[in-house]
Amino acid sequence: MASDASRGESLERQQSLPTLPSKLTLDYLKKITNDFSPDRELGHSAFGTYYKGIRGNGDILAVKKLAENSPLPREKTFVNEVTNLMALQHENITELVSFCREAQIKLDQREGRYVAVHIDESLLCYKYLSKGSLDLHLFDETHNKIDWDKRFKIIKGICQGLRFLHKELDRPLVHMNLVPSSIWLDDNWVPKIADFGLSRLFGEQTQVYTKNVVGQNGYMAPEYLFNGEITTGLDIYSLGMIILEIVTGERNGANREDRAATKFVDKVRQDWKTDDDITCKYPSLTDFGLEQVKACIVIALKCLEADQNKRPSIEDIIDKLNGKFVPIFQQHE
Structure with missing residues (x-):
């Protein structure tokens, strides 16, 4: 079975047009942001950090990585709400083009021991605007x-x-x-x-x-x-x-x-x-x-x-x- 990374690369080749699928993999977003590198940071807000994501065809996304374990709803409700937001179109709001929601397991050090912690990684991808904020x-x-x-x-x-x-x-x-x-x-x-x-x-x-x-x-x-x-x-x-x-x-x-x-x-x-x-x-x-x-x-x-x-x-x-x-x-x- 193909890995998330290989599926992301396949997706990259298929999407030569600006349009993206509504849902992207975490591995794919890590790849285009250089693993959320500090030098790709575009800005911060109370809810997370924006990163510049550069796709293989040169298109750029503003990828917002929400704070870990933000108080988000369950998967189905989250997807429904994001889908509704992606449908909103107006000259004076940013265009939400895709998203990612994946469960991850991370090792967290507590009292000298490493403990496996379940983290929901949630990201929103917006159309990039070159002048910034x-x-x-x-x-x-x-x-x-x-x-x-x-x-x-x-x-x-x-x-x-x-x-x-x-x-x-x-x-x-x-x-x-x-x-x-x-x-x-x-x-x-x-x-x-x-x-x-x-x-x-x-x-x-x-x-x-x-x-x-x-x-x-x-x-x-x-x-x-x-x-x-x-x-x-x-x-x-x-x-x-x-x-x-x-x-x-x-x-x-x-x-x-x-x-x-x-x-x-x-x-x-x-x-x-x-x-x-x-x-x-x-x-x-x-x-x-x-x-x-x-x-x-x-x-x-x-x-x-x-x-x-x-x-x-x-x-x-x-x-x-x-x-x-x-x-x-x-x-x-």
Whole structure:
């Protein structure tokens, strides 16, 4: 009988087109990522690590290796959920093209003895985007400075992707970990939300509350951070922080003592109040661009309301970005 590795090589020869089978072997994914080599790492998230997978025909995959023994459902449910996620198509979400789920036995040293431990290895394969994640461009000074038009395009694209997840599916899909590193960019600076289905895979979306609070300081809404409450308002809060970071080009600087990044938010309120403050940061800004920046700051600060009932919906946000009158934002004007 052929080994998993030889089946992977056979698969490679058969798949000369970009389309892949929905399920791949672990040996095959080890091969194309050089056994998950550190020099193939593309980035990390709260749920695992991305690796660059280079196929024999030159095609590249972004292979996400989920943390070992993540709280995933049984095989059948996992496959069903992943299959549903692979069917989702939108310009502003990453394309999930295949997956892997295999049981492995590893030796673990405990109290001086080696013990056989059963591990479920779970991996998700996405279409690779060469520009990488948004955080690489916002905060890395070695990259070219992003002009305001690109920043605004990115903000609108993220919002459109979030509207798809919140409003256009059979039930709202809460991302739960929306951060700059989970937003990828294509060659035309079109943003695409990644990691958008992990909350369903981990079963969190079947609950209103969770005890397993996972995320990055600065992006977690207070009702989730302190109470484990899961609603679309969680993503809206995260979006507000991301918009402030896109507008300012600065990290929010959250830490254990300032988990809500209040110092950063207060600094934005102080340093971006007037038209002169804004044009000082963007000297070549047109009058139309100035209004866009001001609208984005108003939106972001409203998204960061501690009371989730005072936050706007994603539809309110998109209407405001499109220049429409939206009552919920008036008090922040």
